[in-house]
Amino acid sequence: MRKLFATTAVALTVFGAAAVPASADTVKIAFVDPLSGGAASVGQMGLNHLKFIADTVNAAGGVNGDMLEVTGYDNQVNAQTSLVQVQKAIDEGAKIIFQGNGSSVGIAIEEFVTKYNSRNPGAHILYMNYAAVDPAMTNEKCSYWHFAFDANVTIKMEAMTNFIKDQPEVKKVYLIDQDYSFGHAVADTAVSMLKEKRPDIEIVGNEFHPLVKITDFAPYVAKIKASGADTVITGNWGQDFALLIKAAGQAGLDVKWFTYYAGAAGGPTAIKQAGLDGKVFQVNEGIANLNYGPAMETTKAYTERYKDAPTMFPRVFNAMDMMVKAMEEAKSSDPADFAPKLEGMTFQSFSNGGEMFMRADDHQLFQPIIISAIGPVESGQVDEENTGWGWKSVGEIAAKDTIVPTTCDMKRPG
Amino acid sequence: MAEILFFSAVNGITYGMLLFLMASGLTVIFSMMGVLNLAHASFYMLGAFFGFEISRHLGFWPGLVLAPLIVAVIGMGVERYGLRTVHKHGHVAELLFTFGLTFVIQKLVEMVWGKLPVDYLVPPSLDFPAFTIFATEYPAFKLFGLLASIAIFLALMLVIKRTRIGLIVQAALTHPEMVGMLGHNVDRIFMLVFGVGVGLAAVAGVIAGPALVTQSNMAGLLGPILFVVVVVGGLGSLGGAFVASLLIGLVQTFAVAFNISLADVFGPVAADSGLALYLDDIWSVTVAQVAPVLPYLLLVLILIFRPRGLMGNRES
């Protein structure tokens, strides 16, 4: 609503024939994610990150002398609305699209951008994907105009199973996932990778439940308990995770939890309620309490600007910093020029300075993966959702140990 | 297996009673006013959120009393200044009004509390396992929810059997066409019934909030199930609503317990054609996976074989 009324005039002239051309000295970046309705807070966080980084870059003289300009476009997490918003962004002169929430939206944008570039000669629209993790995006649907900065399902499972490999107490594993493509991807890769790395582990259950429809997970927890599992692997997120953990706490289920999204909003609160100290692990590209100097400084500056929003997306920093570097190397902010520089680029991870690289074959970033557990933290350390509990690293998997093959058949322009 | 059966049964009955707390109010409102309140689950959600907000400042127990009262007052306001205005435009307009209300209430809740689950805690006095059976604990709060639902159910029956308004409600349930002949204070009775009805939904919300989840989509998740309950039970039948509530509660929890698919029963699909790929989806789906779809399937089947619902006695 900061924009309310101020942008009324702009919106009313949307039907005006001429699009506003991008001025010569700004690089327009369109951020297409939910910015209205209940999911707005999640999208807003990403937008805050982008604006923060853009301001930092601009303060240091910009990219090749050009200023970065970030504009938000509300996609209401709807694939078709996203496409109209991307069209709007293109009309307004943006060539770089940032998006992350929802693989269905991500795939829609990836396809749209690819088709748009091939159907409109001279158009070079680039899709910077900071969070959509459907493996299809860098496999069968891979595109030259798409770069993925988050570790996808398979990569994270590779890291997770490499960690579990060395945990002898894990003997019976129960899989519970949401009944949609992401959940199935988690379950399928878990089964195949565990079988390969720890053939002695018994999979005692492989359960799928409807997506965001279950209000009481007690029956599922009863099943897990009956199976005798000592470990549960789940890709659940949001309320499906929170409710699962809540039900487990109520029934006194004592197992280890390996998760993808325990750190997402609502997760830490549920874990603390259930009292699962040190029992819940998450696998991602970075957490707050890694004590890595440069990251801590940036975090401090960021939290000074956005006071009550400490949640950090290291991958947004990685994506923006790598893009800026590619632009500088190419001395151009046209994606046609700097995309080749982004391919194969090596870079230092924002989280811990570890090495990461953008694989040219499928435009998937490989980066150090942190395995962390949540529990009470001492003062001075970052806690989550004011619970007094925070994430602590229990293992780091180097980028080179997370490499998975790709089926991508990259079609390059020209 | 025995423990799964046991816990499924207990969970199913708890869930069913919760459904009935809401379905009873919905049924009485429908019988009296002829309007199916599509926003009923939204008032359940309001109950949960008000209960949550009050519990943060005053504790759970004041919330259990105050939240339903606030919701009842809001409900009466909605009836007095909203529904009554729309009434002259007919039933479709009334339905659309309550439909619009679900939309607005959801957006209001999202505006104030966001889309993520809020941290609605079980009161400490009930935060212990009520009993442990088959090495699984059953939380005391859920047991409390079950007992509270039963107590309210009994109290409601008492009110309906013993009071004047109860008699009117009873008359309305059996002879809906007579409601128009109730005389000059029918407006006030409508307002009261609507208030009490949504107040009951709010009680369900306060009980379900900590036990399940308090989130802006809870109305959207429960609403359709609730309407299935009243249609399957038979529109306007309190007894039918009771049976259907328990039935759907049990069906949903028991379905989760079974991982049987058509493939398990008949063997995998043999053919290797493109069609078999699609068929395989249906073939390998387990009962547990389709659990949330079952109520709707039940709805369709009931309507084919018994269009008036289990215990309904009127067409529409």
Next chain:
Amino acid sequence: MSDTSDTVVRPAGFPSGAAPGPLRRYGPWIVLALLLLVLPRVFSSGLSISTMCVMGTMIIFALSYNMLLGQSGLLSFGHAVFFGLGGFLTAQMMNMMAGGEGPLPLMVYPLVGGLAGLVFGVIFGAVATRRAGTAFAMITLGIGELVTSSALILRGFFGGETGITVDRTEIHQVFGLSFGPQVQVYYLIAGWCLVSVIAMYAITRTPFGRICNAVRDNPQRVNFVGYNTTVVRFIAFSLAGLFAGIAGGLASINFEIMNSAQMGAAESGSVILMAYIGGVGNFAGPIIGAIVVTYLHLMLSDLSDVWELYFGLLFISMVMYAPNGIAGVIMMQRPLIRRGQLLRVAPYYVLALIPGLVALAGLSMIIEMTHQLSISASEGLGMTMMGIAFNADALLPWLTAVVLLGGGGWLGVRAARLAREAYGAAMVRGRVQ
């Protein structure tokens, strides 16, 4: 007995059986066709063409919904099912024929969607139309949930939550049309939109169309003039499915992606909003609604985080005070224009509008400030409205908002009453003259 009618003088306008002149009959459609033809030349930006493509699709969808709600009095909460199934079938067919294998050009593919909509309309209609009224509404709600949930389970066909994607340029091409450029898709949609609108309008003017109106008004009486209302409802439901399917097919050609969200409850709700806000009592109502709602849907979200709330409030107030929607409000002015009284009433409208807008400003301040205090608190309490910066927790803005809302509302109600009286007086005056 036919001589009785000859003795009575027929009043003006009484149906004479003479066919209307070609200009009257075809004129509006020719104008509409020309309009559709030149629109992309006037609004030529990529965004406006994309937006018009969505609008064209939604016009068909909203009109098909009005075959139920407005024409037959059937309130369905699951209409998007047919839109979605039509879209999925079209997309699957396109993928099957990709690479120019099939002989059919892209232009006829929406028909696949239409047929799918019709077939599923027949199947679900057989169940749903056994009942009317509230029970019908609940069954459609159930069918909607059933199909959407099943779509997530049957991943092979529906492609899970990401849906299935297609490439429209892969279809057999004729006349050198690749349908790569959006403007070609625009003309495809515009063509189908025109044909569908004409067809749906024509249906309202057939024996069946009129019986639908009768069923809406008084289903019981329809039984006693020889009609089976279940059959009437069933045909209406199936035909509505057909057109919704065409709209779905166009959507999947336009976006080249179809996912289960397009057939969910939100989409079914949005078509209700479109039809109702536009006006269900008038054939053109849903067209207006589709245009307005699509525009607001795409543009309003840039203005306010909580635009959907405004949307809901608009809908509720229309149900309460303007049950015939925008078209109804416009139609109310027609007798005034005919009687030359509009200009005498117009000042009263302005008089009512000004405090109304003031009250709206107050309401929107309260909404936006509440939002700033709750959800957006992480971004600080400072906010700007109409170029004025203030803090959401300060007393003055709240006071201002309450005064604006209360004062504007009070004056608005009064002025509205005056406007109503002026309208009534003008109608009487017009009749006397």
Next chain:
Amino acid sequence: MSNADQGGTAALELEGLEKSFGPTRIIRGVDLTIVRGERHAVIGPNGAGKSTLFHLISGHYRPTSGRIRLDGRDITGLSPEQINRRGLARSFQITNIFPQLSVWENVRCATLWAMGYRYNFWRDIDGLDDVRLRTEEILGQINLIERWDMPAGMLAYAEQRALEIGLALASDADILLLDEPMAGMSHAESQHMVELIRKVSENRTLLMIEHDMGVVFNLADRISVLVYGEIIASDTPERIKANADVQRAYLGTEVA
């Protein structure tokens, strides 16, 4: 019964008709034959079951037991529209029209089935000359031509009652059931209505419920008296007047 000596064929036959709602028996075994071409009135005190009897004949209710025959064919248990298609049309005691449709549309809709257009959704209704002429004819009969484009809900009460009759006429039925056509009308309006009914029932069989005894004795060829769900007498007006049972049970109390 003395129907045989009327000499006509039976248009409508009720045989042992019963209807109960729960434990309450509303119609307790009615036997009645309506002869083709006659004007037959059913009278009786309030609550005698007259309207229920009409609902049974027209298919609105399903009888608990007994048979109904239309032109010798059994129609028991058929739905209202099936009965209508076999040539029986009715009006309602409480005005039952299409309030939002114009008078013209009201009548036109009622003619469509009988004219054979059924569920036709491909022909322009305004182009159907036979429907137009038929509609116009009926509007002429019920004197509503002037009001043709007014929404039916906005008509004066007496006009709505006339339209109600018009709807029954429009389906071109041989047998008309009119349920209290004069209810709530002024004396002048009633006179009008009597003439209308007389006119439209030429060449038709008429069965009507009416409270106005003047109308009944003026219009009806035969009268049946329904008391507590039973026909206690069925005869010509003169003999009904003289019937001691009727005097005692009905006329003595209602008509002084």
